[in-house]
């Protein structure tokens with residue numbers, strides 16, 4: 251059969267936002283893990299959509315590891331940026347990291363797609379997708395295709411909508 255096109259995706263966001271839980275849900279069920287622990291450094295994971303074969307760099311969001319992120323910008327074809335919708339206190343930190351990312355020399359000149367997951371939408375205190383978009387000033391991103399999905403990574407809700415969008419926007 252036809253070989254799927256191989257693409258590299260970088261999964262970013264603060265620690266505890268749910269990056270590894272999201273990537274784990276997207277993997278084939280026989281390779282999913284039950285116990286997810288905070289990521290040290292990063293992990294490389296693979297999953298497929300109908301037309302693409304994804305290699306995901308699942309980065310640690312802990313502050314001490316965030317300096318690793320930029321080393322993978324050049325080789326990435328898209329970014330997944332995960333936000334904990336319930337973490338109001340750290341939304342400004344998430345915005346700072348997003349702004350730093352978008353202003354980086356290896357990112358700012360490229361039209362690479364950015365998919366946002368407003369994750370943990372199941373939490374009682376979760377902010378709406380609209381609220382998260384406003385706090386991150388997403389409407390200011392004019393030079394890249396971007397999309398935001400509400401998600402519940404524990405149940406796997408909202409994830410495939412995001413992957414479908416990515417598949418349609420990766421060149």
Ligand code: GTP
Pocket residue numbers: 263264265266267268269270271272286287288289290309310311312332369370371372373401402403404405
């Ligand atoms: P680092 O690797 O430290 O950067 O964190 P991470 O972004 O990979 O977060 P991880 O996937 O390890 O999830 C952190 C915690 O949030 C875990 O206890 C998850 O079970 C939980 N979690 C992830 N997604 C959701 C969600 O959608 N809803 C709820 N309620 N909890 C979630």
Ligand code: MG
Pocket residue numbers: 269270271287288289308309310311
């Ligand atoms: Mg992780």
